[in-house]
Amino acid sequence: MTPHKLLLLPGDGIGPEVMAEVKRLIGWLDAEGILRFEIEEGLVGGSSYDADKVSITDATMAKALAADAVLFGAVGGPKWDPVPYDVRPEAGLLRLRKELQLFANLRPAICYPALAEASSLKPDVVEGLDIMIVRELTGGVYFGEPKTITDLGNGQKRAIDTQVYDTYEIERIARVAFELARKRRNKVTSMEKNNVMKSGVLWKEVVGAVHKREYPDVTLEHQLADSGGMQLVRWPKQFDVIVTDNLFGDMLSDIAAMLTGSLGMLPSASLGETDARTGTRKALYEPVHGSAPDIAGQGKANPIAMLASFGMALRYSFDRGDLADRLDQAIAGALAKGLRTADLAAAGATVVSTAEMGEAILKEMQALTA
Ligand code: IPM
Ligand code: MN
Numbered sequence: 001m002t003p004h005k006l007l008l009l010p011g012d013g014i015g016p017e018v019m020a021e022v023k024r025l026i027g028w029l030d031a032e033g034i035l036r037f038e039i040e041e042g043l044v045g046g047s048s049y050d051a052d053k054v055s056i057t058d059a060t061m062a063k064a065l066a067a068d069a070v071l072f073g074a075v076g077g078p079k080w081d082p083v084p085y086d087v088r089p090e091a092g093l094l095r096l097r098k099e100l101q102l103f104a105n106l107r108p109a110i111c112y113p114a115l116a117e118a119s120s121l122k123p124d125v126v127e128g129l130d131i132m133i134v135r136e137l138t139g140g141v142y143f144g145e146p147k148t149i150t151d152l153g154n155g156q157k158r159a160i161d162t163q164v165y166d167t168y169e170i171e172r173i174a175r176v177a178f179e180l181a182r183k184r185r186n187k188v189t190s191m192e193k194n195n196v197m198k199s200g201v202l203w204k205e206v207v208g209a210v211h212k213r214e215y216p217d218v219t220l221e222h223q224l225a226d227s228g229g230m231q232l233v234r235w236p237k238q239f240d241v242i243v244t245d246n247l248f249g250d251m252l253s254d255i256a257a258m259l260t261g262s263l264g265m266l267p268s269a270s271l272g273e274t275d276a277r278t279g280t281r282k283a284l285y286e287p288v289h290g291s292a293p294d295i296a297g298q299g300k301a302n303p304i305a306m307l308a309s310f311g312m313a314l315r316y317s318f319d320r321g322d323l324a325d326r327l328d329q330a331i332a333g334a335l336a337k338g339l340r341t342a343d344l345a346a347a348g349a350t351v352v353s354t355a356e357m358g359e360a361i362l363k364e365m366q367a368l369t370a
Contacts, residue, residue: 005069009043043056046079129259133249134177266287
């Protein structure tokens with residue numbers, strides 16, 4: 001069995017704690033001979049800045065480019081608020097996304113049965129929820145130029161961010177959404193603001209054209225992104241796959257996270273184009289939650305989003321959908337037994353630590369494998 005080359009970038013805050021639970025699982029898979037891994041680890045974000053004065057070094061970038069998959073924890077924290085903009089912690093993540101050309105960000109929001117009560121929404125609104133947000137990740141206002149703050153010299157400054165999309169960028173993300181929908185409930189909802197933004201006009205036009213030309217069998221709906229956000233909290237089960245741009249996707253996926261009980265539940269996969277020759281694609285897997293500096297180092301973090309992100313690596317990079325399904329079942333099993341990290345616990349419930357949750361999920365995994 002050729003080992004899978006994994007680069008682990010735990011990052012800052014709770015990143016290392018939740019990554020430790022993935023290492024526990026990987027160690028077991030490897031020891032059992034279920035999967036073999038060749039593992040490297042590197043610094044990213046504030047921890048990289050502290051060591052090397054950059055948010056990611058060229059050497060670590062090279063390792064990321066050579067890896068079969070990158071597992072990413074989280075970056076950022078108030079400690080690095082004063083550092084120059086170009087080397088702020090988030091810049092490391094954005095460089096990884098851009099240089100690995102990870103244009104497709106998959107953010108599944110699944111409400112495990114045991115957690116319907118943990119959501120801030122009514123249980124019947126979220127029970128059984130299973131939606132997929134497909135966020136464009138290498139374009140739009142995150143990367144558009146010009147991106148500047150200019151001193152106008154009259155006591156005023158002007159800040160500019162540029163929202164820009166070319167046809168090919170919209171086409172390829174639309175295809176990812178339609179392909180996923182075909183394996184799910186066959187419906188795509190595209191969200192933009194064509195009533196205000198030219199990029200929204202082009203987005204709607206191109207998604208519509210790809211649909212008509214290549215995926216007429218899939219149901220396509222268009223929604224304005226603001227009303228889409230409202231619909232997400234009103235009746236989220238109307239959605240199957242949502243496709244949207246980089247900035248709207250950032251916001252809508254945080255909203256979707258709360259439907260699942262906690263931001264600590266949402267995994268993500270960032271994927272590049274499949275290489276026609278090798279059939280492989282660059283990929284980075286990360287939880288949607290951030291570095292949560294307020295609880296870092298206390299064993300309070302929920303490791304499920306990080307573990308489920310590894311599950312997405314099993315599915316999308318290592319072609320082991322069977323193991324990914326088993327891991328999902330193991331997570332559901334630990335939750336069904338009543339285990340809750342602090343973010344999920346109702347008042348009065350017993351709260352387990354990051355490591356206790358990780359151990360319990362591994363135990364479930366072992367029982368499902370025996
Ligand atoms: C996310 C995060 C990032 C983003 C930050 C950390 C740059 O919020 O992955 O959703 O805005 O994309
Ligand atoms: Mn975000």
